[in-house]
Amino acid sequence: MQAQTMSVEEFVAGWISGAVGLVLGHPFDTVKVRLQTQTTYRGIADCMVRIYRHESLLGFFKGMSFPIASIAVVNAVLFGVYSNTLLLLTATSHQERRVQPPSYMHIFLAGCTGGFLQAYCLAPFDLIKVRLQNQTEPRAQPGSPRPRYQGPMHCAASIFREEGPRGLFRGAWALTLRDTPTVGIYFITYEGLCHQYTPEGQNPSSATVLVAGGFAGIASWVAATPLDVIKSRMQMDGLRRKVYRGVLDCMVSSVQQEGLGVFFRGLTINSARAFPVNAVTFLSYEYLLRWWG
């Protein structure tokens, strides 16, 4: 791979590795979204049992098809922009960076750039995912009430019709605020841990990549959870009637009604999800790049 030319491999590796992680983490993600936006569940276990009883195993996979289709764009942008920004800042390729590690400042800046740009691609897909995950109706049985959205395309079309084209970007601002700094944290944690446990100039071992990826996921999600709650609430807003005037208003009224703890809703489940998802994401990313490199 040549330095200074844009590398397509990074985008493709980002896509495939994201898809692998996504399927693994989706059931956790559904529980998280419900806990963040609905007040009827008493905790993780209660939420899981009730989803299973009422909606069967399929309930955990609601809203997954769109993220699978969009992860190609979203993760390719995340990893591709990150890597290519580093290439611009440091003039070294993925392999050369093992020998000449970039500074943490450069890693953070490249991560923030990747996070900022992927947030915009992610926003409409994430909105549709959250709306579908929050539908508690069991799969259609004859005579049972039909859920509001019949599927991802129907959901997108309904939002477009009922809330206008801008409606598809509901929550995008909160999402950008969530992801810009936390993707910086994501890559700093990953690169820092890999560097720490890898002899000079070598590639990190699979075990190192798994652990560093897992902790990168946890660290970034811990930092991201407060704005993740706000983001999910903004996305559900407007469904019946509009409650929040903006990100700040959503923060203030959530805290007033539920206390500061509201910012940590879904933290446990988010971290439990983040470890395996991001361990697998980084492992496949590294392997794909080594294989092609």
Ligand SMILES: C[N+](C)(C)CCCC[C@H](N)C(=O)O
């Ligand atoms: C959003 N935040 C920056 C915290 C995490 C970025 C990690 C993205 C990964 N696909 C996952 O879903 O865990």
